[in-house]
Amino acid sequence: MKAKLLSYIPRSTIQSYKLDWKNQLPHLSYTFAIESISRTCSHQLVRHRVASFSQQSQRYITVKRLSEKIVIPPTIKDVNIxxxxxxxSSNTYEQLVEKGVPKEDARFFLPNATETSLLMTMDGKSLAHFFGLRCCNRAQWEIRSLANSMLEQVRKVEPEIFNRIGPYCYQLGYCPEGRFSCGEMQETIERYVRDNESTS
Structure with a gap:
């Protein structure tokens, strides 16, 4: 998995409007190139509707060497299965394509573990919300890892804003998950404080 901040609208472009940092967020924009994530992860990403996405097509691009292009969760120890x-799955897909089945139909038999790449653009307010949800310990491991990588990058270019941002427990000072809390709020907050200090 790799995420790279490609471009952003810097805070300095709107500072003359005397807005506090929270009111600046909706006017800022961040574009990331995201590579080698699973389709499972991309399905979670596109749930963040206040964003623009351009995802690699499985309709026009033939999936080759599938065994080299999958994401395996770290909890799976028996990779033989x-x-x-x-x-x-790869054999089924390849045979269907060879028999003239359109790739857009053959792709039905590709697993969610299949890697994909995409471009994603979000405004700052939506990105802060994304980090609040997806940096949380309760988020699925792959999207949490992606979110933390993205957060690290925006903290480098806009520390005045994004050093305040992380999982919601860090942003708010309490866990909004209620009874579904991970139970590690204090440790999580301390970790994000340490991360801030190391990037400052």
């Missing part, structure tokens, strides 16, 4: 499934 996974490899058997991927081989079967």
């Amino acid at each position: 996974v490899n058997e499934f991927i081989k079967s």
Whole structure:
């Protein structure tokens, strides 16, 4: 998984309007190139509707060497089972394409573990919300890792804003998850404070 901040509208472009940092956020924009994430992760990303996405097509691009282009969760220790499934899925896909089935139909038999790449653009307010949800310990591991990588990058270019941003417990000082809390709020807040200090 790789995320790279490609471009952004710097805070300095709107500072003359005397807005506080929270009111500046909706007017700022951040574009990331995201590579080698699973389709599972991309499905979670596109739930953030106040964003623009351009995702690699499986309709026009033939998926080759599927076994080299999958994301395996770290909790899966027996990769032999996974490899058997991927081989079967890959064979099914390739045979369908060879028989003239359109790629857009053959892709139905590709797993959610298949890697994809995309461009994503979000305004600052939506990005702060994204980090609040997806940096949370309760978020799925892959999107949490992606969110933390993205947060690290925007903290470098806009520390005055994004050093205040992280999972909601860090932003708010309390956990909004209620009874679904991870139970590690204090440790999480301390970790994000340390991360701020190391990037400052």
